[in-house]
Amino acid sequence: MQVLIVDGANVVGSRPDGWWRDRPGAAHRLQEQLSTSALPHDEIVLVLEGAARRGNPAGQDGRLRTIHAPGSGDDAIVEAVM
Numbered sequence: 197m198q199v200l201i202v203d204g205a206n207v208v209g210s211r212p213d214g215w216w217r218d219r220p221g222a223a224h225r226l227q228e229q230l231s232t233s234a235l236p237h238d239e240i241v242l243v244l245e246g247a248a249r250r251g252n253p254a255g256q257d258g259r260l261r262t263i264h265a266p267g268s269g270d271d272a273i274v275e276a277v278m
Contacts (some may be wrong), residue, residue, distance in 0.1 A: 200237040201276055202230065204244045205269050223248035231260045241276055245269035 208215045208222045215222035223244050230240050238259065244252055245265040254264040265272035 197239065198237045199239045199241060200235060201241045201273055202226075202243065203269055203273060204242055204248055205246070208248065219247040220250040220252060223252050227252055227260070227262060231257055243269050243272050243276065245272070 204223055204226055208219070208226055213222075227242060230242055233240070240260050242260060242262045243265055244254075244262060245268065249264045252262060254262050263272055263276060
């Protein structure tokens with residue numbers, strides 16, 4: 197099984213598109229893009245932290261699983277890998 201783990205903060209922060217004015221909206225756009233992507237992975241895990249969690253539900257939606265990090269996104273990624 198191939199699993200892709202995406203650090204939402206790093207991906208959203210890599211594009212200078214004004215994401216800092218609407219973190220939940222930027223995370224939602226990323227969530228939508230990942231859910232409809234043609235990536236060759238069996239599962240995609242999106243880790244959201246901080247304000248990006250608002251309005252973006254945690255849980256499974258098809259092959260996309262969204263995780264809300266209670267603290268550090270990096271810690272949640274490590275937990276997801278184990």
